[in-house]
Amino acid sequence: MLDLMPTLGSWQPALSGQRCAVATIVACGGSVPRPMGTSMLVSEHGEVLGSLSGGCVEGAVVEAALESMRDGGSRLELFGYSAEDAFAVGLSCGGELEVHIQPADPAELAGFGALAGRGAGAALALIRRLDAPGAVVVDDPAHFRAAASADLARLLGDDPAVLAAAAAQLEPLLRGGRAGLVRLESPGGCDPDTEPITLFVESRLPAPRMLVFGANDFAAALIPAGKLLGYHVTLCDARPAFTGQERFRAADELATAWPHRYLAAEAEAGRIDARTVVCVLSHDPKFDIPLLRTALDLASEPGLAYVGAMGSRRSHRQRVDSLLAEGTTAEALQRLHSPIGLDLGAVTPAEVAVSVTAEIIASRGNASAAPLRNGSGPIHATDPSMTSTSTLSTSPARKAQQWT
Incomplete structure (x- = not known):
């Protein structure tokens, strides 16, 4: 339901007091279009808010939602892929969904709609x-x-x-x-x-943080790319003449401070967590070395999702030697992504931003970053934390269980 709250407050069927049913993905497996928790509302007249699969199963879900409103009961619908029955309602991508459907309480819907003002990032x-x-x-x-x-x-x-x-x-x-x-x-x-x-x-x-250090062309390209991925992006540079440039105004926050001091202060204030991404783009040793020492210490406790540093292979070797000489352990250096990004043949700042964000995504999901055509099995790996303890149906394209 959280995905519907931003628009629920203006959805006319709910505002007019129509009876509604809510359908929610409560378990999923394999390749599926939308994650667990995605919801769809169906009014008594068949109007729909939201989507569960982009079209594969919506018709069947609407039918089940209308039945739920008629008899007042809850249902658990299972949708999978059936190679034997080409006309069965299922997911052509081969994934499996469990969709729970139940009549919605009008008072609760009104309360959920009132939460829309909190914003999607709250x-x-x-x-x-x-x-x-x-x-x-x-x-x-x-x-x-x-x-x-x-x-x-x-x-x-x-x-x-x-x-x-x-x-x-x-x-x-x-x-x-x-x-x-x-x-x-x-x-x-x-x-x-x-x-x-x-x-x-x-x-x-709240949105995870991306901390970009170094106000340059590459940072100007990475800032909107990070925001596109849902990060709250901060640009930090010690030089006011750089951070004050108009091209960096897209950042959610601008900080003019020595990078390592800024990062340490943010950690001390509790604004760094295990979802935080650090991108060091300055490739200037006087900034990079103290900053990377701080970041790599934080990568173990309280934890950082990613630490990457821009530079050539030569500058990377020099950077590693300097960090080792200052007491950084070889184990800590294993957490450093340097040179930053995946090998995409990137040249322009925009292409480098794609390379960096691709590596962040791959690192976050512990993925191989290999071409999909070279692999086998489900495209979307199952995250155990995002699936329920129930058993998904593997043979029928659709099967229903009614809860009384």
Whole structure:
């Protein structure tokens, strides 16, 4: 539902009080167009907000959503690929989706629509019960404590044992900005007629940071490329005459400071985390060496997603010798991407920006960066943190389970 909140407040069916059903991807496997947590709203007249697959399964989801509104029940629809039945509803890309569909509470929809003003980059999380009505909005997922939440306790039936079990599974998802299914034993215990409590968690943290050091042509090209990938981009340079140039105004933040001091101060203030990317483009030893020493220390604790430095192979060797002489360990140097970027034959600043961002993406996903045509198996590797514990259907193109 988080993906729909920016537009939900202006969606006419919800504003006019029409009955609606919400369909959410709660598990996925293989190559799929949209990630877990993606939602779609369907009104009682068949109007649609959002998309789950770009067209492969939407028609079937709308039909199931209308049925859900008619009978008031929830459904779990499974969509896969069927080579045997070319006309089956499924995913031509070969992936598999589990889509949960349930009638939406009008009051909750109105409340979700009111959250649109927070902006797409604001921290926010949503915990929904799939086996029963109810949801909890979490304003600060990075610091959420389940035991201190009266709203969560009410959602779980005010059972302390269930709340304690929920905390162990919910809090890592919320703090990591991830989506996932959480299944909890209901107060009925082992009674086979009692359904488990099923929660779906969506968590969104503030945009990760990209710190670009060195105000030059390459930085001017990398700034918009980083923003396109969803990073909050900061440009830092010690020289005011450089950072003050108009071409760098696209950066979210401009800092005129010695790079290593700026990075250390940001870390001290708690504004650096394991999603932060550091790109050193100045290739000037008086800036680079102290900055890289600081960055490589931070790469181990609290952690950085990526540290890259621009320069030729010769300058890289000189840089490594200088860092070793100043006490940087060989193990720490293994975390340095230098020369920065992938070998794409890049020449212009714009091409270099593509090379750098490609390496960041590959590093972030632990990917090979090899051409897709040379590989085999699913194109999109499955991230265990982004799939549910349920078992996906592999044979039928579509199968449904109705929850009563």
